[in-house]
Structures are given as structure tokens and as C-alpha cells.
Amino acid sequence: MNHEAERRVTSFLGLCLRAGRLVTGQEACVELIRRGGAALALVDEGASANTLKRLADACRSHDTPLYALSSGALGHSIGKPGRMTAALGPDGMTEKLLEMLQDQPRL
Numbered sequence: 001m002n003h004e005a006e007r008r009v010t011s012f013l014g015l016c017l018r019a020g021r022l023v024t025g026q027e028a029c030v031e032l033i034r035r036g037g038a039a040l041a042l043v044d045e046g047a048s049a050n051t052l053k054r055l056a057d058a059c060r061s062h063d064t065p066l067y068a069l070s071s072g073a074l075g076h077s078i079g080k081p082g083r084m085t086a087a088l089g090p091d092g093m094t095e096k097l098l099e100m101l102q103d104q105p106r107l
Helices: 003-018 026-034 049-061 073-078 092-101
Strands: 022-024 040-044 066-069 085-088
Touching: 003 022, 003 066, 003 073, 003 092, 022 026, 026 049, 026 085, 040 049, 040 073, 040 092, 049 066, 066 073, 073 085, 085 092
Parallel strands: 040 066
Antiparallel strands: 022 085, 040 085
């Protein structure tokens, strides 16, 4: 992901968290995706191979877009260092994030 797009996305993620639209943590994200309630998933590049595989497999089988943020960017943007995964349900905020990410490579 290019630097400018990542800056815009990470700035918006804090707002999503405060609005109660963001789910974080591997187990919670995978559960949301498997229930069919996720419209977007994000993973930190610093995540373990196991975390990345679990999230990618869930996203692939439930047709959920998955994007990667640079190492440490996800946790820093939401004020929770160490968080490696995030997911959002379908709503206007998610649509805005998907617009920001439309030209970026998916995982």
C-alpha cells in the first residue's frame, strides 16, 4: 500500500473505533468474518504467519476484502499497540474505507 493511502486509512480507523464500528483481535475478526458480518478486514504486516493465514483463509472463503498495513500502523492508528487484525461490518464508514483502498493491492 502506498504511503498516502495508508495515512488516510489509518487516520480514518481511529474514527471507526470511536464510532464502535471496528472489531480488533484475531479471534474476534475471524469470528465476524465467518458469521458473514465483515465487509473489510485489515492485517498488520508484522502479524505472525499463523495469524495472516487464519485471516486470509477466512476472508477468501467468505469473499471479504483483505488489505495489509505496514508494520505497527494498525495498532498505532487505533491507540492499541500490538493489535494485528481489524475488521469492519458493512456500513457507510466501511464504504469510505473501501473507496480509499480501491487502487491498493489486496492480499
